[in-house]
Amino acid sequence: MAFYSKRDLYFQLFENLQATSLINNPLFQDHSKETFELVLDAADQIAHSSLYPLLTEMDRNEPQLENGSIKVHPGMKKIISQFGNDGWINATFPFEEGGQQLPNIIHQAAGFIFQAANYSASVFPFLTTGAAKLIRNFGDEEMKKTYLPNMLNGTWQGTMALTEPDAGSSLSDLNTTAYPTDDEQVFSIKGQKIYISCGDHDACENIIHLMLARIQGAPKGTKGISLFVVPRQRTDTGESNDVLTQGIYHKMGYKGAPIAHLMIGSNDGCLGYLVGEENKGLQYMFQMMNEARVGVGINACAIGTAAYHAALEYAKERPQGRKITDKNPELPQVPIIEHADVKRMLLFQKSVLEGSLSLLLYCCYLTDLIHSGPEEQREDLELLLDLLTPIAKSYPSEIACLTTSSAIQVLGGAGYTTDFPVEQYYREARIHPIHEGTTGIHGMDLLGRKVLIKEGKALKILLSEIKKDLDAAKQMKAMQGFAGQLESYLKTAQNTFTHLHREAGKNPEYYLADATLFLELMGLIVVAWQWLKQASNAQKALENKVGNEEFYTGKIMCIRFFYEYELVKVNSLSKRLISTDKVTVEMKNEWF
Numbered sequence: 001m002a003f004y005s006k007r008d009l010y011f012q013l014f015e016n017l018q019a020t021s022l023i024n025n026p027l028f029q030d031h032s033k034e035t036f037e038l039v040l041d042a043a044d045q046i047a048h049s050s051l052y053p054l055l056t057e058m059d060r061n062e063p064q065l066e067n068g069s070i071k072v073h074p075g076m077k078k079i080i081s082q083f084g085n086d087g088w089i090n091a092t093f094p095f096e097e098g099g100q101q102l103p104n105i106i107h108q109a110a111g112f113i114f115q116a117a118n119y120s121a122s123v124f125p126f127l128t129t130g131a132a133k134l135i136r137n138f139g140d141e142e143m144k145k146t147y148l149p150n151m152l153n154g155t156w157q158g159t160m161a162l163t164e165p166d167a168g169s170s171l172s173d174l175n176t177t178a179y180p181t182d183d184e185q186v187f188s189i190k191g192q193k194i195y196i197s198c199g200d201h202d203a204c205e206n207i208i209h210l211m212l213a214r215i216q217g218a219p220k221g222t223k224g225i226s227l228f229v230v231p232r233q234r235t236d237t238g239e240s241n242d243v244l245t246q247g248i249y250h251k252m253g254y255k256g257a258p259i260a261h262l263m264i265g266s267n268d269g270c271l272g273y274l275v276g277e278e279n280k281g282l283q284y285m286f287q288m289m290n291e292a293r294v295g296v297g298i299n300a301c302a303i304g305t306a307a308y309h310a311a312l313e314y315a316k317e318r319p320q321g322r323k324i325t326d327k328n329p330e331l332p333q334v335p336i337i338e339h340a341d342v343k344r345m346l347l348f349q350k351s352v353l354e355g356s357l358s359l360l361l362y363c364c365y366l367t368d369l370i371h372s373g374p375e376e377q378r379e380d381l382e383l384l385l386d387l388l389t390p391i392a393k394s395y396p397s398e399i400a401c402l403t404t405s406s407a408i409q410v411l412g413g414a415g416y417t418t419d420f421p422v423e424q425y426y427r428e429a430r431i432h433p434i435h436e437g438t439t440g441i442h443g444m445d446l447l448g449r450k451v452l453i454k455e456g457k458a459l460k461i462l463l464s465e466i467k468k469d470l471d472a473a474k475q476m477k478a479m480q481g482f483a484g485q486l487e488s489y490l491k492t493a494q495n496t497f498t499h500l501h502r503e504a505g506k507n508p509e510y511y512l513a514d515a516t517l518f519l520e521l522m523g524l525i526v527v528a529w530q531w532l533k534q535a536s537n538a539q540k541a542l543e544n545k546v547g548n549e550e551f552y553t554g555k556i557m558c559i560r561f562f563y564e565y566e567l568v569k570v571n572s573l574s575k576r577l578i579s580t581d582k583v584t585v586e587m588k589n590e591w592f
Contacts, residue, residue, distance in 0.1 A: 058256030084154020120256025131158025199260030253427030395523030
């Protein structure tokens with residue numbers, strides 16, 4: 001069974017984004033399109049042979065807490081080892097550090113394949129990648145030598161330990177405390193952490209937590225947070241480091257990866273090792289988290305894509321009813337894909353997911369350009385990526401909840417049963433509007449900060465990039481109508497922001513009250529922009545008669561659908577955003 005389209009992924013990478021242009025930069029000059037394709041082919045093989053076969057098993061047989069430790073599916077030990085031995089965990093690291101110096105966009109594209117095959121299984125190794133990057137970027141040489149080899153080969157698991165019972169999104173209220181010892185780099189850690197993904201399990205020999213804590217006497221708020229390496233077992237003796245698993249959370253979906261509640265230093269025996277400088281922990285963590293937020297968008301898009309392909313396959317095979325124009329009951333039934341409403345549901349899924357993937361891969365491409373391109377371009381690229389990140393995280397996360405629901409609807413009653421995987425995808429999609437910052441937080445980040453930085457420079461850069469593609473599309477007769485529509489909606493979005501900006505100084509609470517709706521509006525605009533680019537490239541291929549005509553025609557149908565069914569929502573969102581009725585602010589608790 002297909003869980004993603006290899007043809008579409010290659011189109012996105014090599015025709016639409018032209019990712020092979022990265023090999024012109026010295027950092028990636030040892031690669032070629034052939035090496036990129038070899039990486040993606042290897043990912044496809046692992047996804048089909050190792051990950052997808054365990055998709056249902058890992059969901060039905062979720063991890064359990066037994067005698068103080070978490071037991072996961074026995075197949076995970078082999079999978080994590082395979083990812084370590086094959087170099088997936090450190091694929092983006094430099095050659096001299098044992099990595100493949102692979103562009104982020106190719107690594108994330110491979111991750112998309114893994115996540116579409118089995119999201120739970122894919123989480124384990126890529127959490128280790130994030131933790132290892134923090135040690136690599138900010139740890140001293142001794143720390144790198146101690147931890148990285150076993151993390152990168154899959155022997156040890158890495159985690160991010162941020163959340164606490166009273167400090168989830170509000171990290172300034174974090175209470176886990178680090179007490180100094182005789183060694184200025186070593187601290188005694190006390191506190192607790194909740195919702196720690198892969199925070200304990202038996203598929204690796206040790207768990208290495210990258211943990212945020214406040215050094216005793218440090219400033220209040222986010223300025224007083226430091227970052228520590230806190231292993232489950234001490235690496236020198238193998239003894240317990242007093243990191244105890246208090247509980248396991250049984251989740252709605254994404255069940256194969258354990259989420260732990262950890263008690264740290266209950267017996268005054270937990271040692272943590274300072275990463276970098278004191279009080280810079282959140283600064284270090286956020287360098288990783290921005291990349292992780294794009295990763296969350298890719299996760300959601302991958303799950304939605306797998307559900308779409310399951311629905312598409314079912315719709316092609318399931319006979320039901322006859323065409324509206326055929327009333328004769330003796331005629332054979334037609335596959336449900338022949339019905340317009342089923343086509344609508346499938347087009348919805350295809351258009352918003354392939355549009356989301358285009359945006360997400362574009363963000364990964366920007367990351368590669370920032371790291372490998374000319375110094376003089378870096379600031380503008382960083383501003384653009386910072387602006388797009390909350391959109392790229394949130395739009396796919398929210399929309400995948402709707403597309404997986406639509407996939408169930410295509411299957412009807414069968415979709416509501418465990419006989420088909422779409423109900424699992426529906427459950428697994430729901431975590432992503434929460435992971436790495438809720439949609440509401442990203443809305444406030446976009447409207448309250450990202451669009452205002454440097455007098456709106458990031459927004460100006462985005463508008464300039466969109467205008468380039470609008471101007472190019474206007475040169476193509478078949479694209480002129482789409483370019484005109486996007487230009488009109490873009491003006492509506494600009495006018496909406498101008499109105500909001502005028503109101504910002506008068507009443508900040510009113511200004512940010514509907515920030516989530518502004519985030520949604522911007523998601524529609526940038527995905528429509530990505531569709532204009534995809535459709536323009538598809539149209540060129542059709543005119544030049546290269547490749548599969550049906551594939552490229554499908555792209556043209558998708559931009560038609562997205563502009564007719566989705567982009568039109570900009571008008572209603574704009575109307576709400578400029579309204580003077582601030583009901584959500586004025587509503588009082590006692591009126592509920």
